[in-house]
Amino acid sequence: MEHHVNETGIRIPGWADRVADSLGAGPHVIVSGISVSGNIHAGNLREVLVAEAVANALRQRGEEVRFIFHADTIDPLRKIAPGIPESYEEYMGHSLSHIPDPQGCHVSYAEHFLAPFEEALSAMEMDIEVLRSHELYERGVYTEVTREAIEHTNELRGILQDVTNRKMPEHWSPYLPRASSGKLTGMRVLEHLPEQTSVVFADEDGFEEAASYSKGEGKLGWRVELAARWKALGVTFEPFGKDHTSRGGSTDTADRMSREVFHYPVPGRYEYEWIGLKGRGDMSSSRGIVLLPNDLLEIMPPNAVRRIILGRDPARRFDIDLEGGFPHFMDEYRAESGEPYVPFTHLVTVAQTVGEDTDAAAQMLRRGGYEEASRDRDKLARDLYYARNWAEEWAPESMRLGLTTPLEAMANVAQLDEEQREYLRVVSGRLRAEMDGEAVQDVLYSTAIERGLKPKRAFSAVYRVLLGQTSGPKAGPFIAGLSLDQVRERFSL
Numbered sequence: 001m002e003h004h005v006n007e008t009g010i011r012i013p014g015w016a017d018r019v020a021d022s023l024g025a026g027p028h029v030i031v032s033g034i035s036v037s038g039n040i041h042a043g044n045l046r047e048v049l050v051a052e053a054v055a056n057a058l059r060q061r062g063e064e065v066r067f068i069f070h071a072d073t074i075d076p077l078r079k080i081a082p083g084i085p086e087s088y089e090e091y092m093g094h095s096l097s098h099i100p101d102p103q104g105c106h107v108s109y110a111e112h113f114l115a116p117f118e119e120a121l122s123a124m125e126m127d128i129e130v131l132r133s134h135e136l137y138e139r140g141v142y143t144e145v146t147r148e149a150i151e152h153t154n155e156l157r158g159i160l161q162d163v164t165n166r167k168m169p170e171h172w173s174p175y176l177p178r179a180s181s182g183k184l185t186g187m188r189v190l191e192h193l194p195e196q197t198s199v200v201f202a203d204e205d206g207f208e209e210a211a212s213y214s215k216g217e218g219k220l221g222w223r224v225e226l227a228a229r230w231k232a233l234g235v236t237f238e239p240f241g242k243d244h245t246s247r248g249g250s251t252d253t254a255d256r257m258s259r260e261v262f263h264y265p266v267p268g269r270y271e272y273e274w275i276g277l278k279g280r281g282d283m284s285s286s287r288g289i290v291l292l293p294n295d296l297l298e299i300m301p302p303n304a305v306r307r308i309i310l311g312r313d314p315a316r317r318f319d320i321d322l323e324g325g326f327p328h329f330m331d332e333y334r335a336e337s338g339e340p341y342v343p344f345t346h347l348v349t350v351a352q353t354v355g356e357d358t359d360a361a362a363q364m365l366r367r368g369g370y371e372e373a374s375r376d377r378d379k380l381a382r383d384l385y386y387a388r389n390w391a392e393e394w395a396p397e398s399m400r401l402g403l404t405t406p407l408e409a410m411a412n413v414a415q416l417d418e419e420q421r422e423y424l425r426v427v428s429g430r431l432r433a434e435m436d437g438e439a440v441q442d443v444l445y446s447t448a449i450e451r452g453l454k455p456k457r458a459f460s461a462v463y464r465v466l467l468g469q470t471s472g473p474k475a476g477p478f479i480a481g482l483s484l485d486q487v488r489e490r491f492s493l
């Protein structure tokens with residue numbers, strides 16, 4: 001993978017370097033914005049990681065960078081996400097920040113979906129500011145751009161009609177005031193009172209109401225808000241997924257609005273592709289194909305999450321393989337770090353054999369020939385945690401281990417032929433407690449050759465008796481990790 005590592009050990013991928021070069025001198029404001037209408041999944045994380053990589057590339061050039069996660073908390077609820085009660089129909093068109101949490105554990109609907117994502121960002125030690133759009137409106141950050149937008153209603157409508165090829169309604173307004181019912185959608189703005197930073201509007205029943213746009217009593221429509229936000233926050237770079245950058249899409253309208261109405265230069269851009277989950281399709285909250293960032297942090301360290309989500313090039317579509325292909329990914333990731341590491345499949349074997357006993361794991365690793373990796377107990381405990389979680393959640397059946405009970409072993413031995421049984425008895429007599437994985441492997445192999453037993457049949461006898469299956473992890477290190485008594489008990493039946 002093309003990349004370089006800076007002084008602080010942060011990896012800067014080649015594509016991010018090229019984007020940083022094209023952005024030039026700062027100060028820079030990097031934004032990534034995500035809806036909080038449902039689960040914020042690992043696919044959404046790709047957007048934040050693209051932005052982070054560019055922010056890091058700029059910081060590394062000595063640029064001043066403000067890195068923002070803009071959570072669209074004031075947006076109206078537009079559809080009921082999977083798992084949300086039908087009764088939430090009554091909140092349709094209300095701000096997500098003003099709707100109760102469907103599970104009652106957070107202050108709002110928005111916060112229920114934002115909080116776990118924010119926790120994941122913090123677990124990844126990301127240097128990012130999380131801003132909630134309803135608070136930005138309430139604090140007056142968007143007051144000036146809202147005034148400008150309302151004053152240029154006709155130009156904005158013209159751009160929307162031009163670009164999207166759709167006729168906008170006569171009473172269209174860039175501003176959505178909140179009615180006393182809590183609804184933002186379907187209001188008709190009648191009058192702008194700029195000195196009072198407010199609008200007078202007809203609510204859904206035709207009654208006149210007023211809303212102050214300096215106090216968060218409404219919001220800009222989302223296409224206008226995108227351009228307005230660039231100006232209000234001084235944005236210089238924002239990544240977009242392909243749904244936004246298609247022809248007539250939200251970046252097409254925002255680009256023109258930014259130049260022609262807000263007189264603000266269009267920020268630098270990077271178009272990223274979707275990621276999918278191998279065998280399940282593109283991630284999508286509305287279709288229920290959801291993998292949460294926290295699910296990933298259960299099975300790998302934060303920098304491996306960055307690596308797997310970004311892939312080699314985020315401009316390309318990519319399917320994450322958390323099943324059979326995952327051990328290879330982890331080994332590649334560890335190898336790139338240049339530190340000594342234990343192959344992931346071996347860690348999985350160790351984790352399933354010793355449970356949470358780090359001392360036993362260290363002993364098993366030493367005997368398997370991974371002396372160095374057994375020394376740092378904190379790191380080992382973390383690695384075992386990842387391996388154990390992966391084995392439980394994602395590992396193919398063939399990698400899930402459970403040492404047979406002596407009773408099961410007896411039943412399994414009965415399925416072997418006399419040659420295989422005799423082989424196990426001889427091996428059992430030759431094993432010594434001090435042998436490491438290599439030495440045990442040697443005994444297993446040479447004993448088979450010596451007795452004229454094909455190695456395949458010999459090893460299959462070993463796996464059948466110990467694991468109740470016909471194949472398994474490399475037998476030498478696995479057996480070396482068990483106690484000699486456990487092995488003899490099963491081999492000498």
Ligand SMILES: [Zn+2]
Binds near residue numbers: 106
């Ligand atoms: Zn909650």
